[in-house]
Amino acid sequence: MFHVGGARSALFNWVMARQSGGTLVLRIEDTDASRNSPEWTEGIIRALAWLGMDGGEYEGPYFQSANADKHVEAAARLRADGRAYYCDCTRDEIVARTGDSHKGYDGHCRDRGLDPAPGRALRFRTPDEGQTTVVDLLRGKPVFENAVLEDFVIARGDGSVTFLLANAVDDISQGITHVVRGEEHLSNAPKQQLLWDALGAEPPVWAHVPVIVNEKRQKLSKRRDKVALEDYRAEGYLADAMRNYLMLLGWAPAGDREIVPWDVIVDEFRIEDVNSSPAFFDVKKLKAINGDYIRALTPEEFAAACLPFLEDAPFDVDPAVFAALAPLAHTRVAVLSEIVPMVDFAFLPEPPYDEASWNKAMKEPAAAILDGALAAYRDAPWEAEELKTRLEAVGAEHGLKLGRTQAPVRVAVTGRTVGLPLFESLEILGRETTLARIEAARARLT
RNA sequence: GGCCCGUUGGUCUAGUCGGUCAGGACGCCUCGUUCUCAGCGAGGAGAUCACCGGUUCGAAUCCGGUACGGGCUACCA
Numbered sequence: 001m002f003h004v005g006g007a008r009s010a011l012f013n014w015v016m017a018r019q020s021g022g023t024l025v026l027r028i029e030d031t032d033a034s035r036n037s038p039e040w041t042e043g044i045i046r047a048l049a050w051l052g053m054d055g056g057e058y059e060g061p062y063f064q065s066a067n068a069d070k071h072v073e074a075a076a077r078l079r080a081d082g083r084a085y086y087c088d089c090t091r092d093e094i095v096a097r098t099g100d101s102h103k104g105y106d107g108h109c110r111d112r113g114l115d116p117a118p119g120r121a122l123r124f125r126t127p128d129e130g131q132t133t134v135v136d137l138l139r140g141k142p143v144f145e146n147a148v149l150e151d152f153v154i155a156r157g158d159g160s161v162t163f164l165l166a167n168a169v170d171d172i173s174q175g176i177t178h179v180v181r182g183e184e185h186l187s188n189a190p191k192q193q194l195l196w197d198a199l200g201a202e203p204p205v206w207a208h209v210p211v212i213v214n215e216k217r218q219k220l221s222k223r224r225d226k227v228a229l230e231d232y233r234a235e236g237y238l239a240d241a242m243r244n245y246l247m248l249l250g251w252a253p254a255g256d257r258e259i260v261p262w263d264v265i266v267d268e269f270r271i272e273d274v275n276s277s278p279a280f281f282d283v284k285k286l287k288a289i290n291g292d293y294i295r296a297l298t299p300e301e302f303a304a305a306c307l308p309f310l311e312d313a314p315f316d317v318d319p320a321v322f323a324a325l326a327p328l329a330h331t332r333v334a335v336l337s338e339i340v341p342m343v344d345f346a347f348l349p350e351p352p353y354d355e356a357s358w359n360k361a362m363k364e365p366a367a368a369i370l371d372g373a374l375a376a377y378r379d380a381p382w383e384a385e386e387l388k389t390r391l392e393a394v395g396a397e398h399g400l401k402l403g404r405t406q407a408p409v410r411v412a413v414t415g416r417t418v419g420l421p422l423f424e425s426l427e428i429l430g431r432e433t434t435l436a437r438i439e440a441a442r443a444r445l446t
Numbered sequence: 447g448g449c450c451c452g453u454u455g456g457u458c459u460a461g462u463c464g465g466u467c468a469g470g471a472c473g474c475c476u477c478g479u480u481c482u483c484a485g486c487g488a489g490g491a492g493a494u495c496a497c498c499g500g501u502u503c504g505a506a507u508c509c510g511g512u513a514c515g516g517g518c519u520a521c522c523a
Contacts, residue, residue, distance in 0.1 A: 029523060030523095031522090031523080032522055032523070087521090090521095091520075091521085100447065100448090101519090101520095102447070102448075102518095102519050103447080103448075103519080104448085104519060119521095120521095121521045122521090123521095138451095139450090139451065139452090142450060142451075143450095144449070144450075145449080148448070148449055149449090150519080152520090153520080153521050154521095155521080156521040157521055158521085160521090162520095162521070162522080162523085163522070163523050164523095167523090182517090183450095183451070183452095183516085183517060183518095184517055184518065184523095185517095185518090185523090186450065186451070186517070186518075187449070187450060187451095187517075187518040187519070188518080188523090190450095208451085208517095210451085210452080210516090210517095211516075211517070213516080215457090217515065217516070218516080219516080219517075245458095248458065248459080248471090249458070249459095250458085250459085251458095251459085252458080252459050252460065252470085252471090254460090255460085255470085256460075256469070256470040256471080257470085257471090258458085258459085258470075258471055258472090259471090273462090275452095275458090275459075276451070276452065277451085277452045277453065277515095277516090278451095278452075278515085278516060278517090279457090279458065279459090280457060280458070282457055282458065282472070282473085284457085284472065284473060285457070285458065285471080285472040285473080286472095287472095288471085288472055288473085289471095289472085291484095291485090295485075329484095330484095330485090331484055331485040331486085332483065332484045332485075333484090334484090361482095388481065391481080392481085401481090402480095402481045402482095403480085403481060403482070404481095405481080406481045406482065407481090407482070409481095410481085410482065416482090416483095417482065417483090418482050418483040418484085419482070419483070420482090420483085420484095421481070421482085421483090422481055422482070423481070
């Protein structure tokens with residue numbers, strides 16, 4: 001599962017690296033073994049590739065867990081330097097003392113001089129005074145009072161090192177100069193800077209991009225919102241469209257443009273121009289942009305892009321028939337998966353049955369129209385324009401315009417009240433099938 | 447509660463050096479093209495730029511305060 005917010009951060013990082021000639025490094029932060037798996041990182045790599053970032057675009061992936069020795073060594077050094085101390089407090093004890101589960105650690109073990117032992121965590125001793133200033137490309141220079149920074153855990157009771165320290169160690173050894181990540185990490189920045197400093201290094205430049213929110217203005221979350229990039233891909237969103245849309249969240253190209261080629265984005269994007277307020281992930285707009293990208297495809301590209309969705313459909317596709325149908329569907333599809341219900345009638349043995357459509361179209365002169373169509377089509381030259389002219393004539397006998405006349409025929413043949421241009425569809429379907437379906441519908445009407 | 451961040455039409459944004467009819471896009475509505483639906487074309491509604499005060503001839507743009515929203519506050523990352 002790759003979160004769309006993570007995708008956006010990755011895109012920002014990528015663009016910045018390309019602009020500066022720097023290197024993007026992909027690091028899998030798997031310091032918590034229980035939350036990681038090979039499939040997880042597989043998914044991330046596949047998602048990045050889909051967005052255009054294949055292995056050549058970044059360095060890595062590096063697995064943070066592979067550097068565990070270095071992390072442990074750094075933790076030991078901090079402790080030897082008096083910058084960290086062991087603590088045997090449990091969460092419950094801390095809450096009991098502070099009376100508030102959100103108050104942070106109270107420094108109980110600071111000067112107890114505890115020796116390392118299984119179960120004892122190592123905490124970083126934050127300065128009691130002074131302040132830490134974070135240089136952030138989007139937010140200026142947020143200042144944090146060191147006194148309000150709690151003594152956070154850098155190594156767990158089992159000796160393994162946590163995210164904050166592991167990151168600092170790896171960032172330093174990998175020569176990281178810019179850290180672009182979600183705003184939810186902003187409060188981690190001062191802690192990490194303290195660590196960089198304690199480890200004797202100059203902190204990087206940060207850029208905390210605003211979170212992406214849902215309609216209720218809350219950070220997009222895996223459990224209540226649709227956030228997996230893979231899901232959008234599976235629905236038929238194009239990578240180019242997704243990429244363009246993600247970049248539009250908090251930023252826009254110069255002038256009155258929104259839909260622009262990736263090259264333009266790489267050329268014009270400036271991280272410092274990104275809006276610093278949260279942006280709503282508007283699927284409606286994503287879909288509109290996706291439709292634009294789909295329409296920009298050539299007919300061949302469009303047909304090819306539809307194929308995977310048709311393969312999963314509950315019917316077998318005749319390639320020649322689909323090739324004929326695809327151009328008719330091209331402007332009507334905003335998300336690739338929509339192709340299935342649009343062409344299914346041509347491949348199913350029977351047209352799909354939709355009750356609402358049937359009831360709407362099969363009203364009064366319907367039986368007569370179907371009879372008329374049957375008679376008119378029996379010996380008609382099988383060509384769209386001719387089929388249209390003949391049905392028009394049938395409608396005229398009942399004083400109806402084509403708009404009304406075509407409805408029963410459309411439902412009889414395709415099962416639905418809306419769909420591809422009817423007469424072209426009939427031409428492709430063929431006389432035999434068309435007549436059989438109209439007859440079947442007519443029979444149901446008596 | 448504490449710390450930090452934020453606030454331009456419903457939504458995403460333009461606006462960066464104070465003087466614009468506050469522009470574009472999505473969505474919504476209307477009309478046209480039309481065999482349905484899309485698409486395409488043309489219009490429209492919708493913003494006293496969160497609020498209050500200040501500086502100024504003039505503020506969305508500068509300053510102060512208030513309100514509201516969000517993020518974080520784990521031996522997760």
